[in-house]
Amino acid sequence: MTKIYTYKIHTEQMKPEKFLTIARRMEITNKLVQTDEALAIRDKQRILVYAQPGAKFAGLLMYTDQSKGMADPVKKPLDVERAKEWATKFLQDFDLIPRKVEDDRIRLSFDVSSYRTDAITYDGKERQTSTNKTEIGSKILLNDIRVVGPRAKVRIVFKNQVNPIFLYRGLWERIDVYEEKELIRAHDIVRVLKEKLADRRKFRANYEILSTKLAYFADEYSGGPDLLTPFYFIEIEHEDVDAKKSGITQGPRQVFWLPAYR
Secondary structure, three states: OOEEEEEEEEOOOOOHHHHHHHHHHOOOOOOOEEOOOEEEEEOOOEEEEEEOOOOOOOOEEEEEEOOOOOOOOOOOOOOHHHHHHHHHHHHHHOOOOOOOOOOOOOOEEEEEEEEEEEEEEEOOOOEEEEEEEEEEEEEEEEOOEEEEOOOOEEEEEEOOOOOOOEEEEEOOOEEEEEEEEEEOOHHHHHHHHHHHHHOOOOOOOOEEEEEEEEEEEOOOOOOOOOEEEEEEEEEEEEOOOOHHHHOOOOOOEEEEEEEOEO
8 A cells, every 4th residue: 555645734824014024025015904814915006915824825925016917018027047036035034935844754845946938919910929027936846746736836927127016925834744545546546537437428438648647736725624635637638529620639628636545
């Protein structure tokens, strides 16, 4: 029997003083709004919010600057290394990175990467591609298994200046082992999926399984223990019966996710 663990997520109550310090870093100086579930501050163009423990998206820190659009063209987006340096310092300064735990059952790694993305503009005659923003993305591995979901990522968007126009930090401060489970084998979970699909009366009979990936999924909080649990994500592609007529080479795709433990 192959073992796998489920984990309990711990998000911390953010103190108003810390939140206000983050707001000042983003150059927002207005009055704080505080409830049991969230902290928020805004001015005419910018807003910063944090979801406290117990909220649906506990641990979410989100900032947006509405004075600039994601697709607005800029001559020279922020340098990727400078963007990564800003993001790393920001996350470290405010202790916003998951903390490592002295436990052999928790091997956690967190990394950020920086890259530039393009925008396509159309003037009515031709389409043009131009680099219009620099982005930060994150990657979390737990015991060499990818961690995904709305509460397991960082995304930051920069235009042509150091301060970002968008920041999304959906993370936790600490995790610990909740339960030890038996890992279901990948081919067993695929077999279960095929059986379920065969029982669907209107399901397309012809499909191809493209990939089967094991990952921990950090879902929104819905009460009870706040858990991080493993799932198999199975992507399939349906046969397109009208492919020859329409010239389409790829059929409709669908992703199923099933619990990977029992």
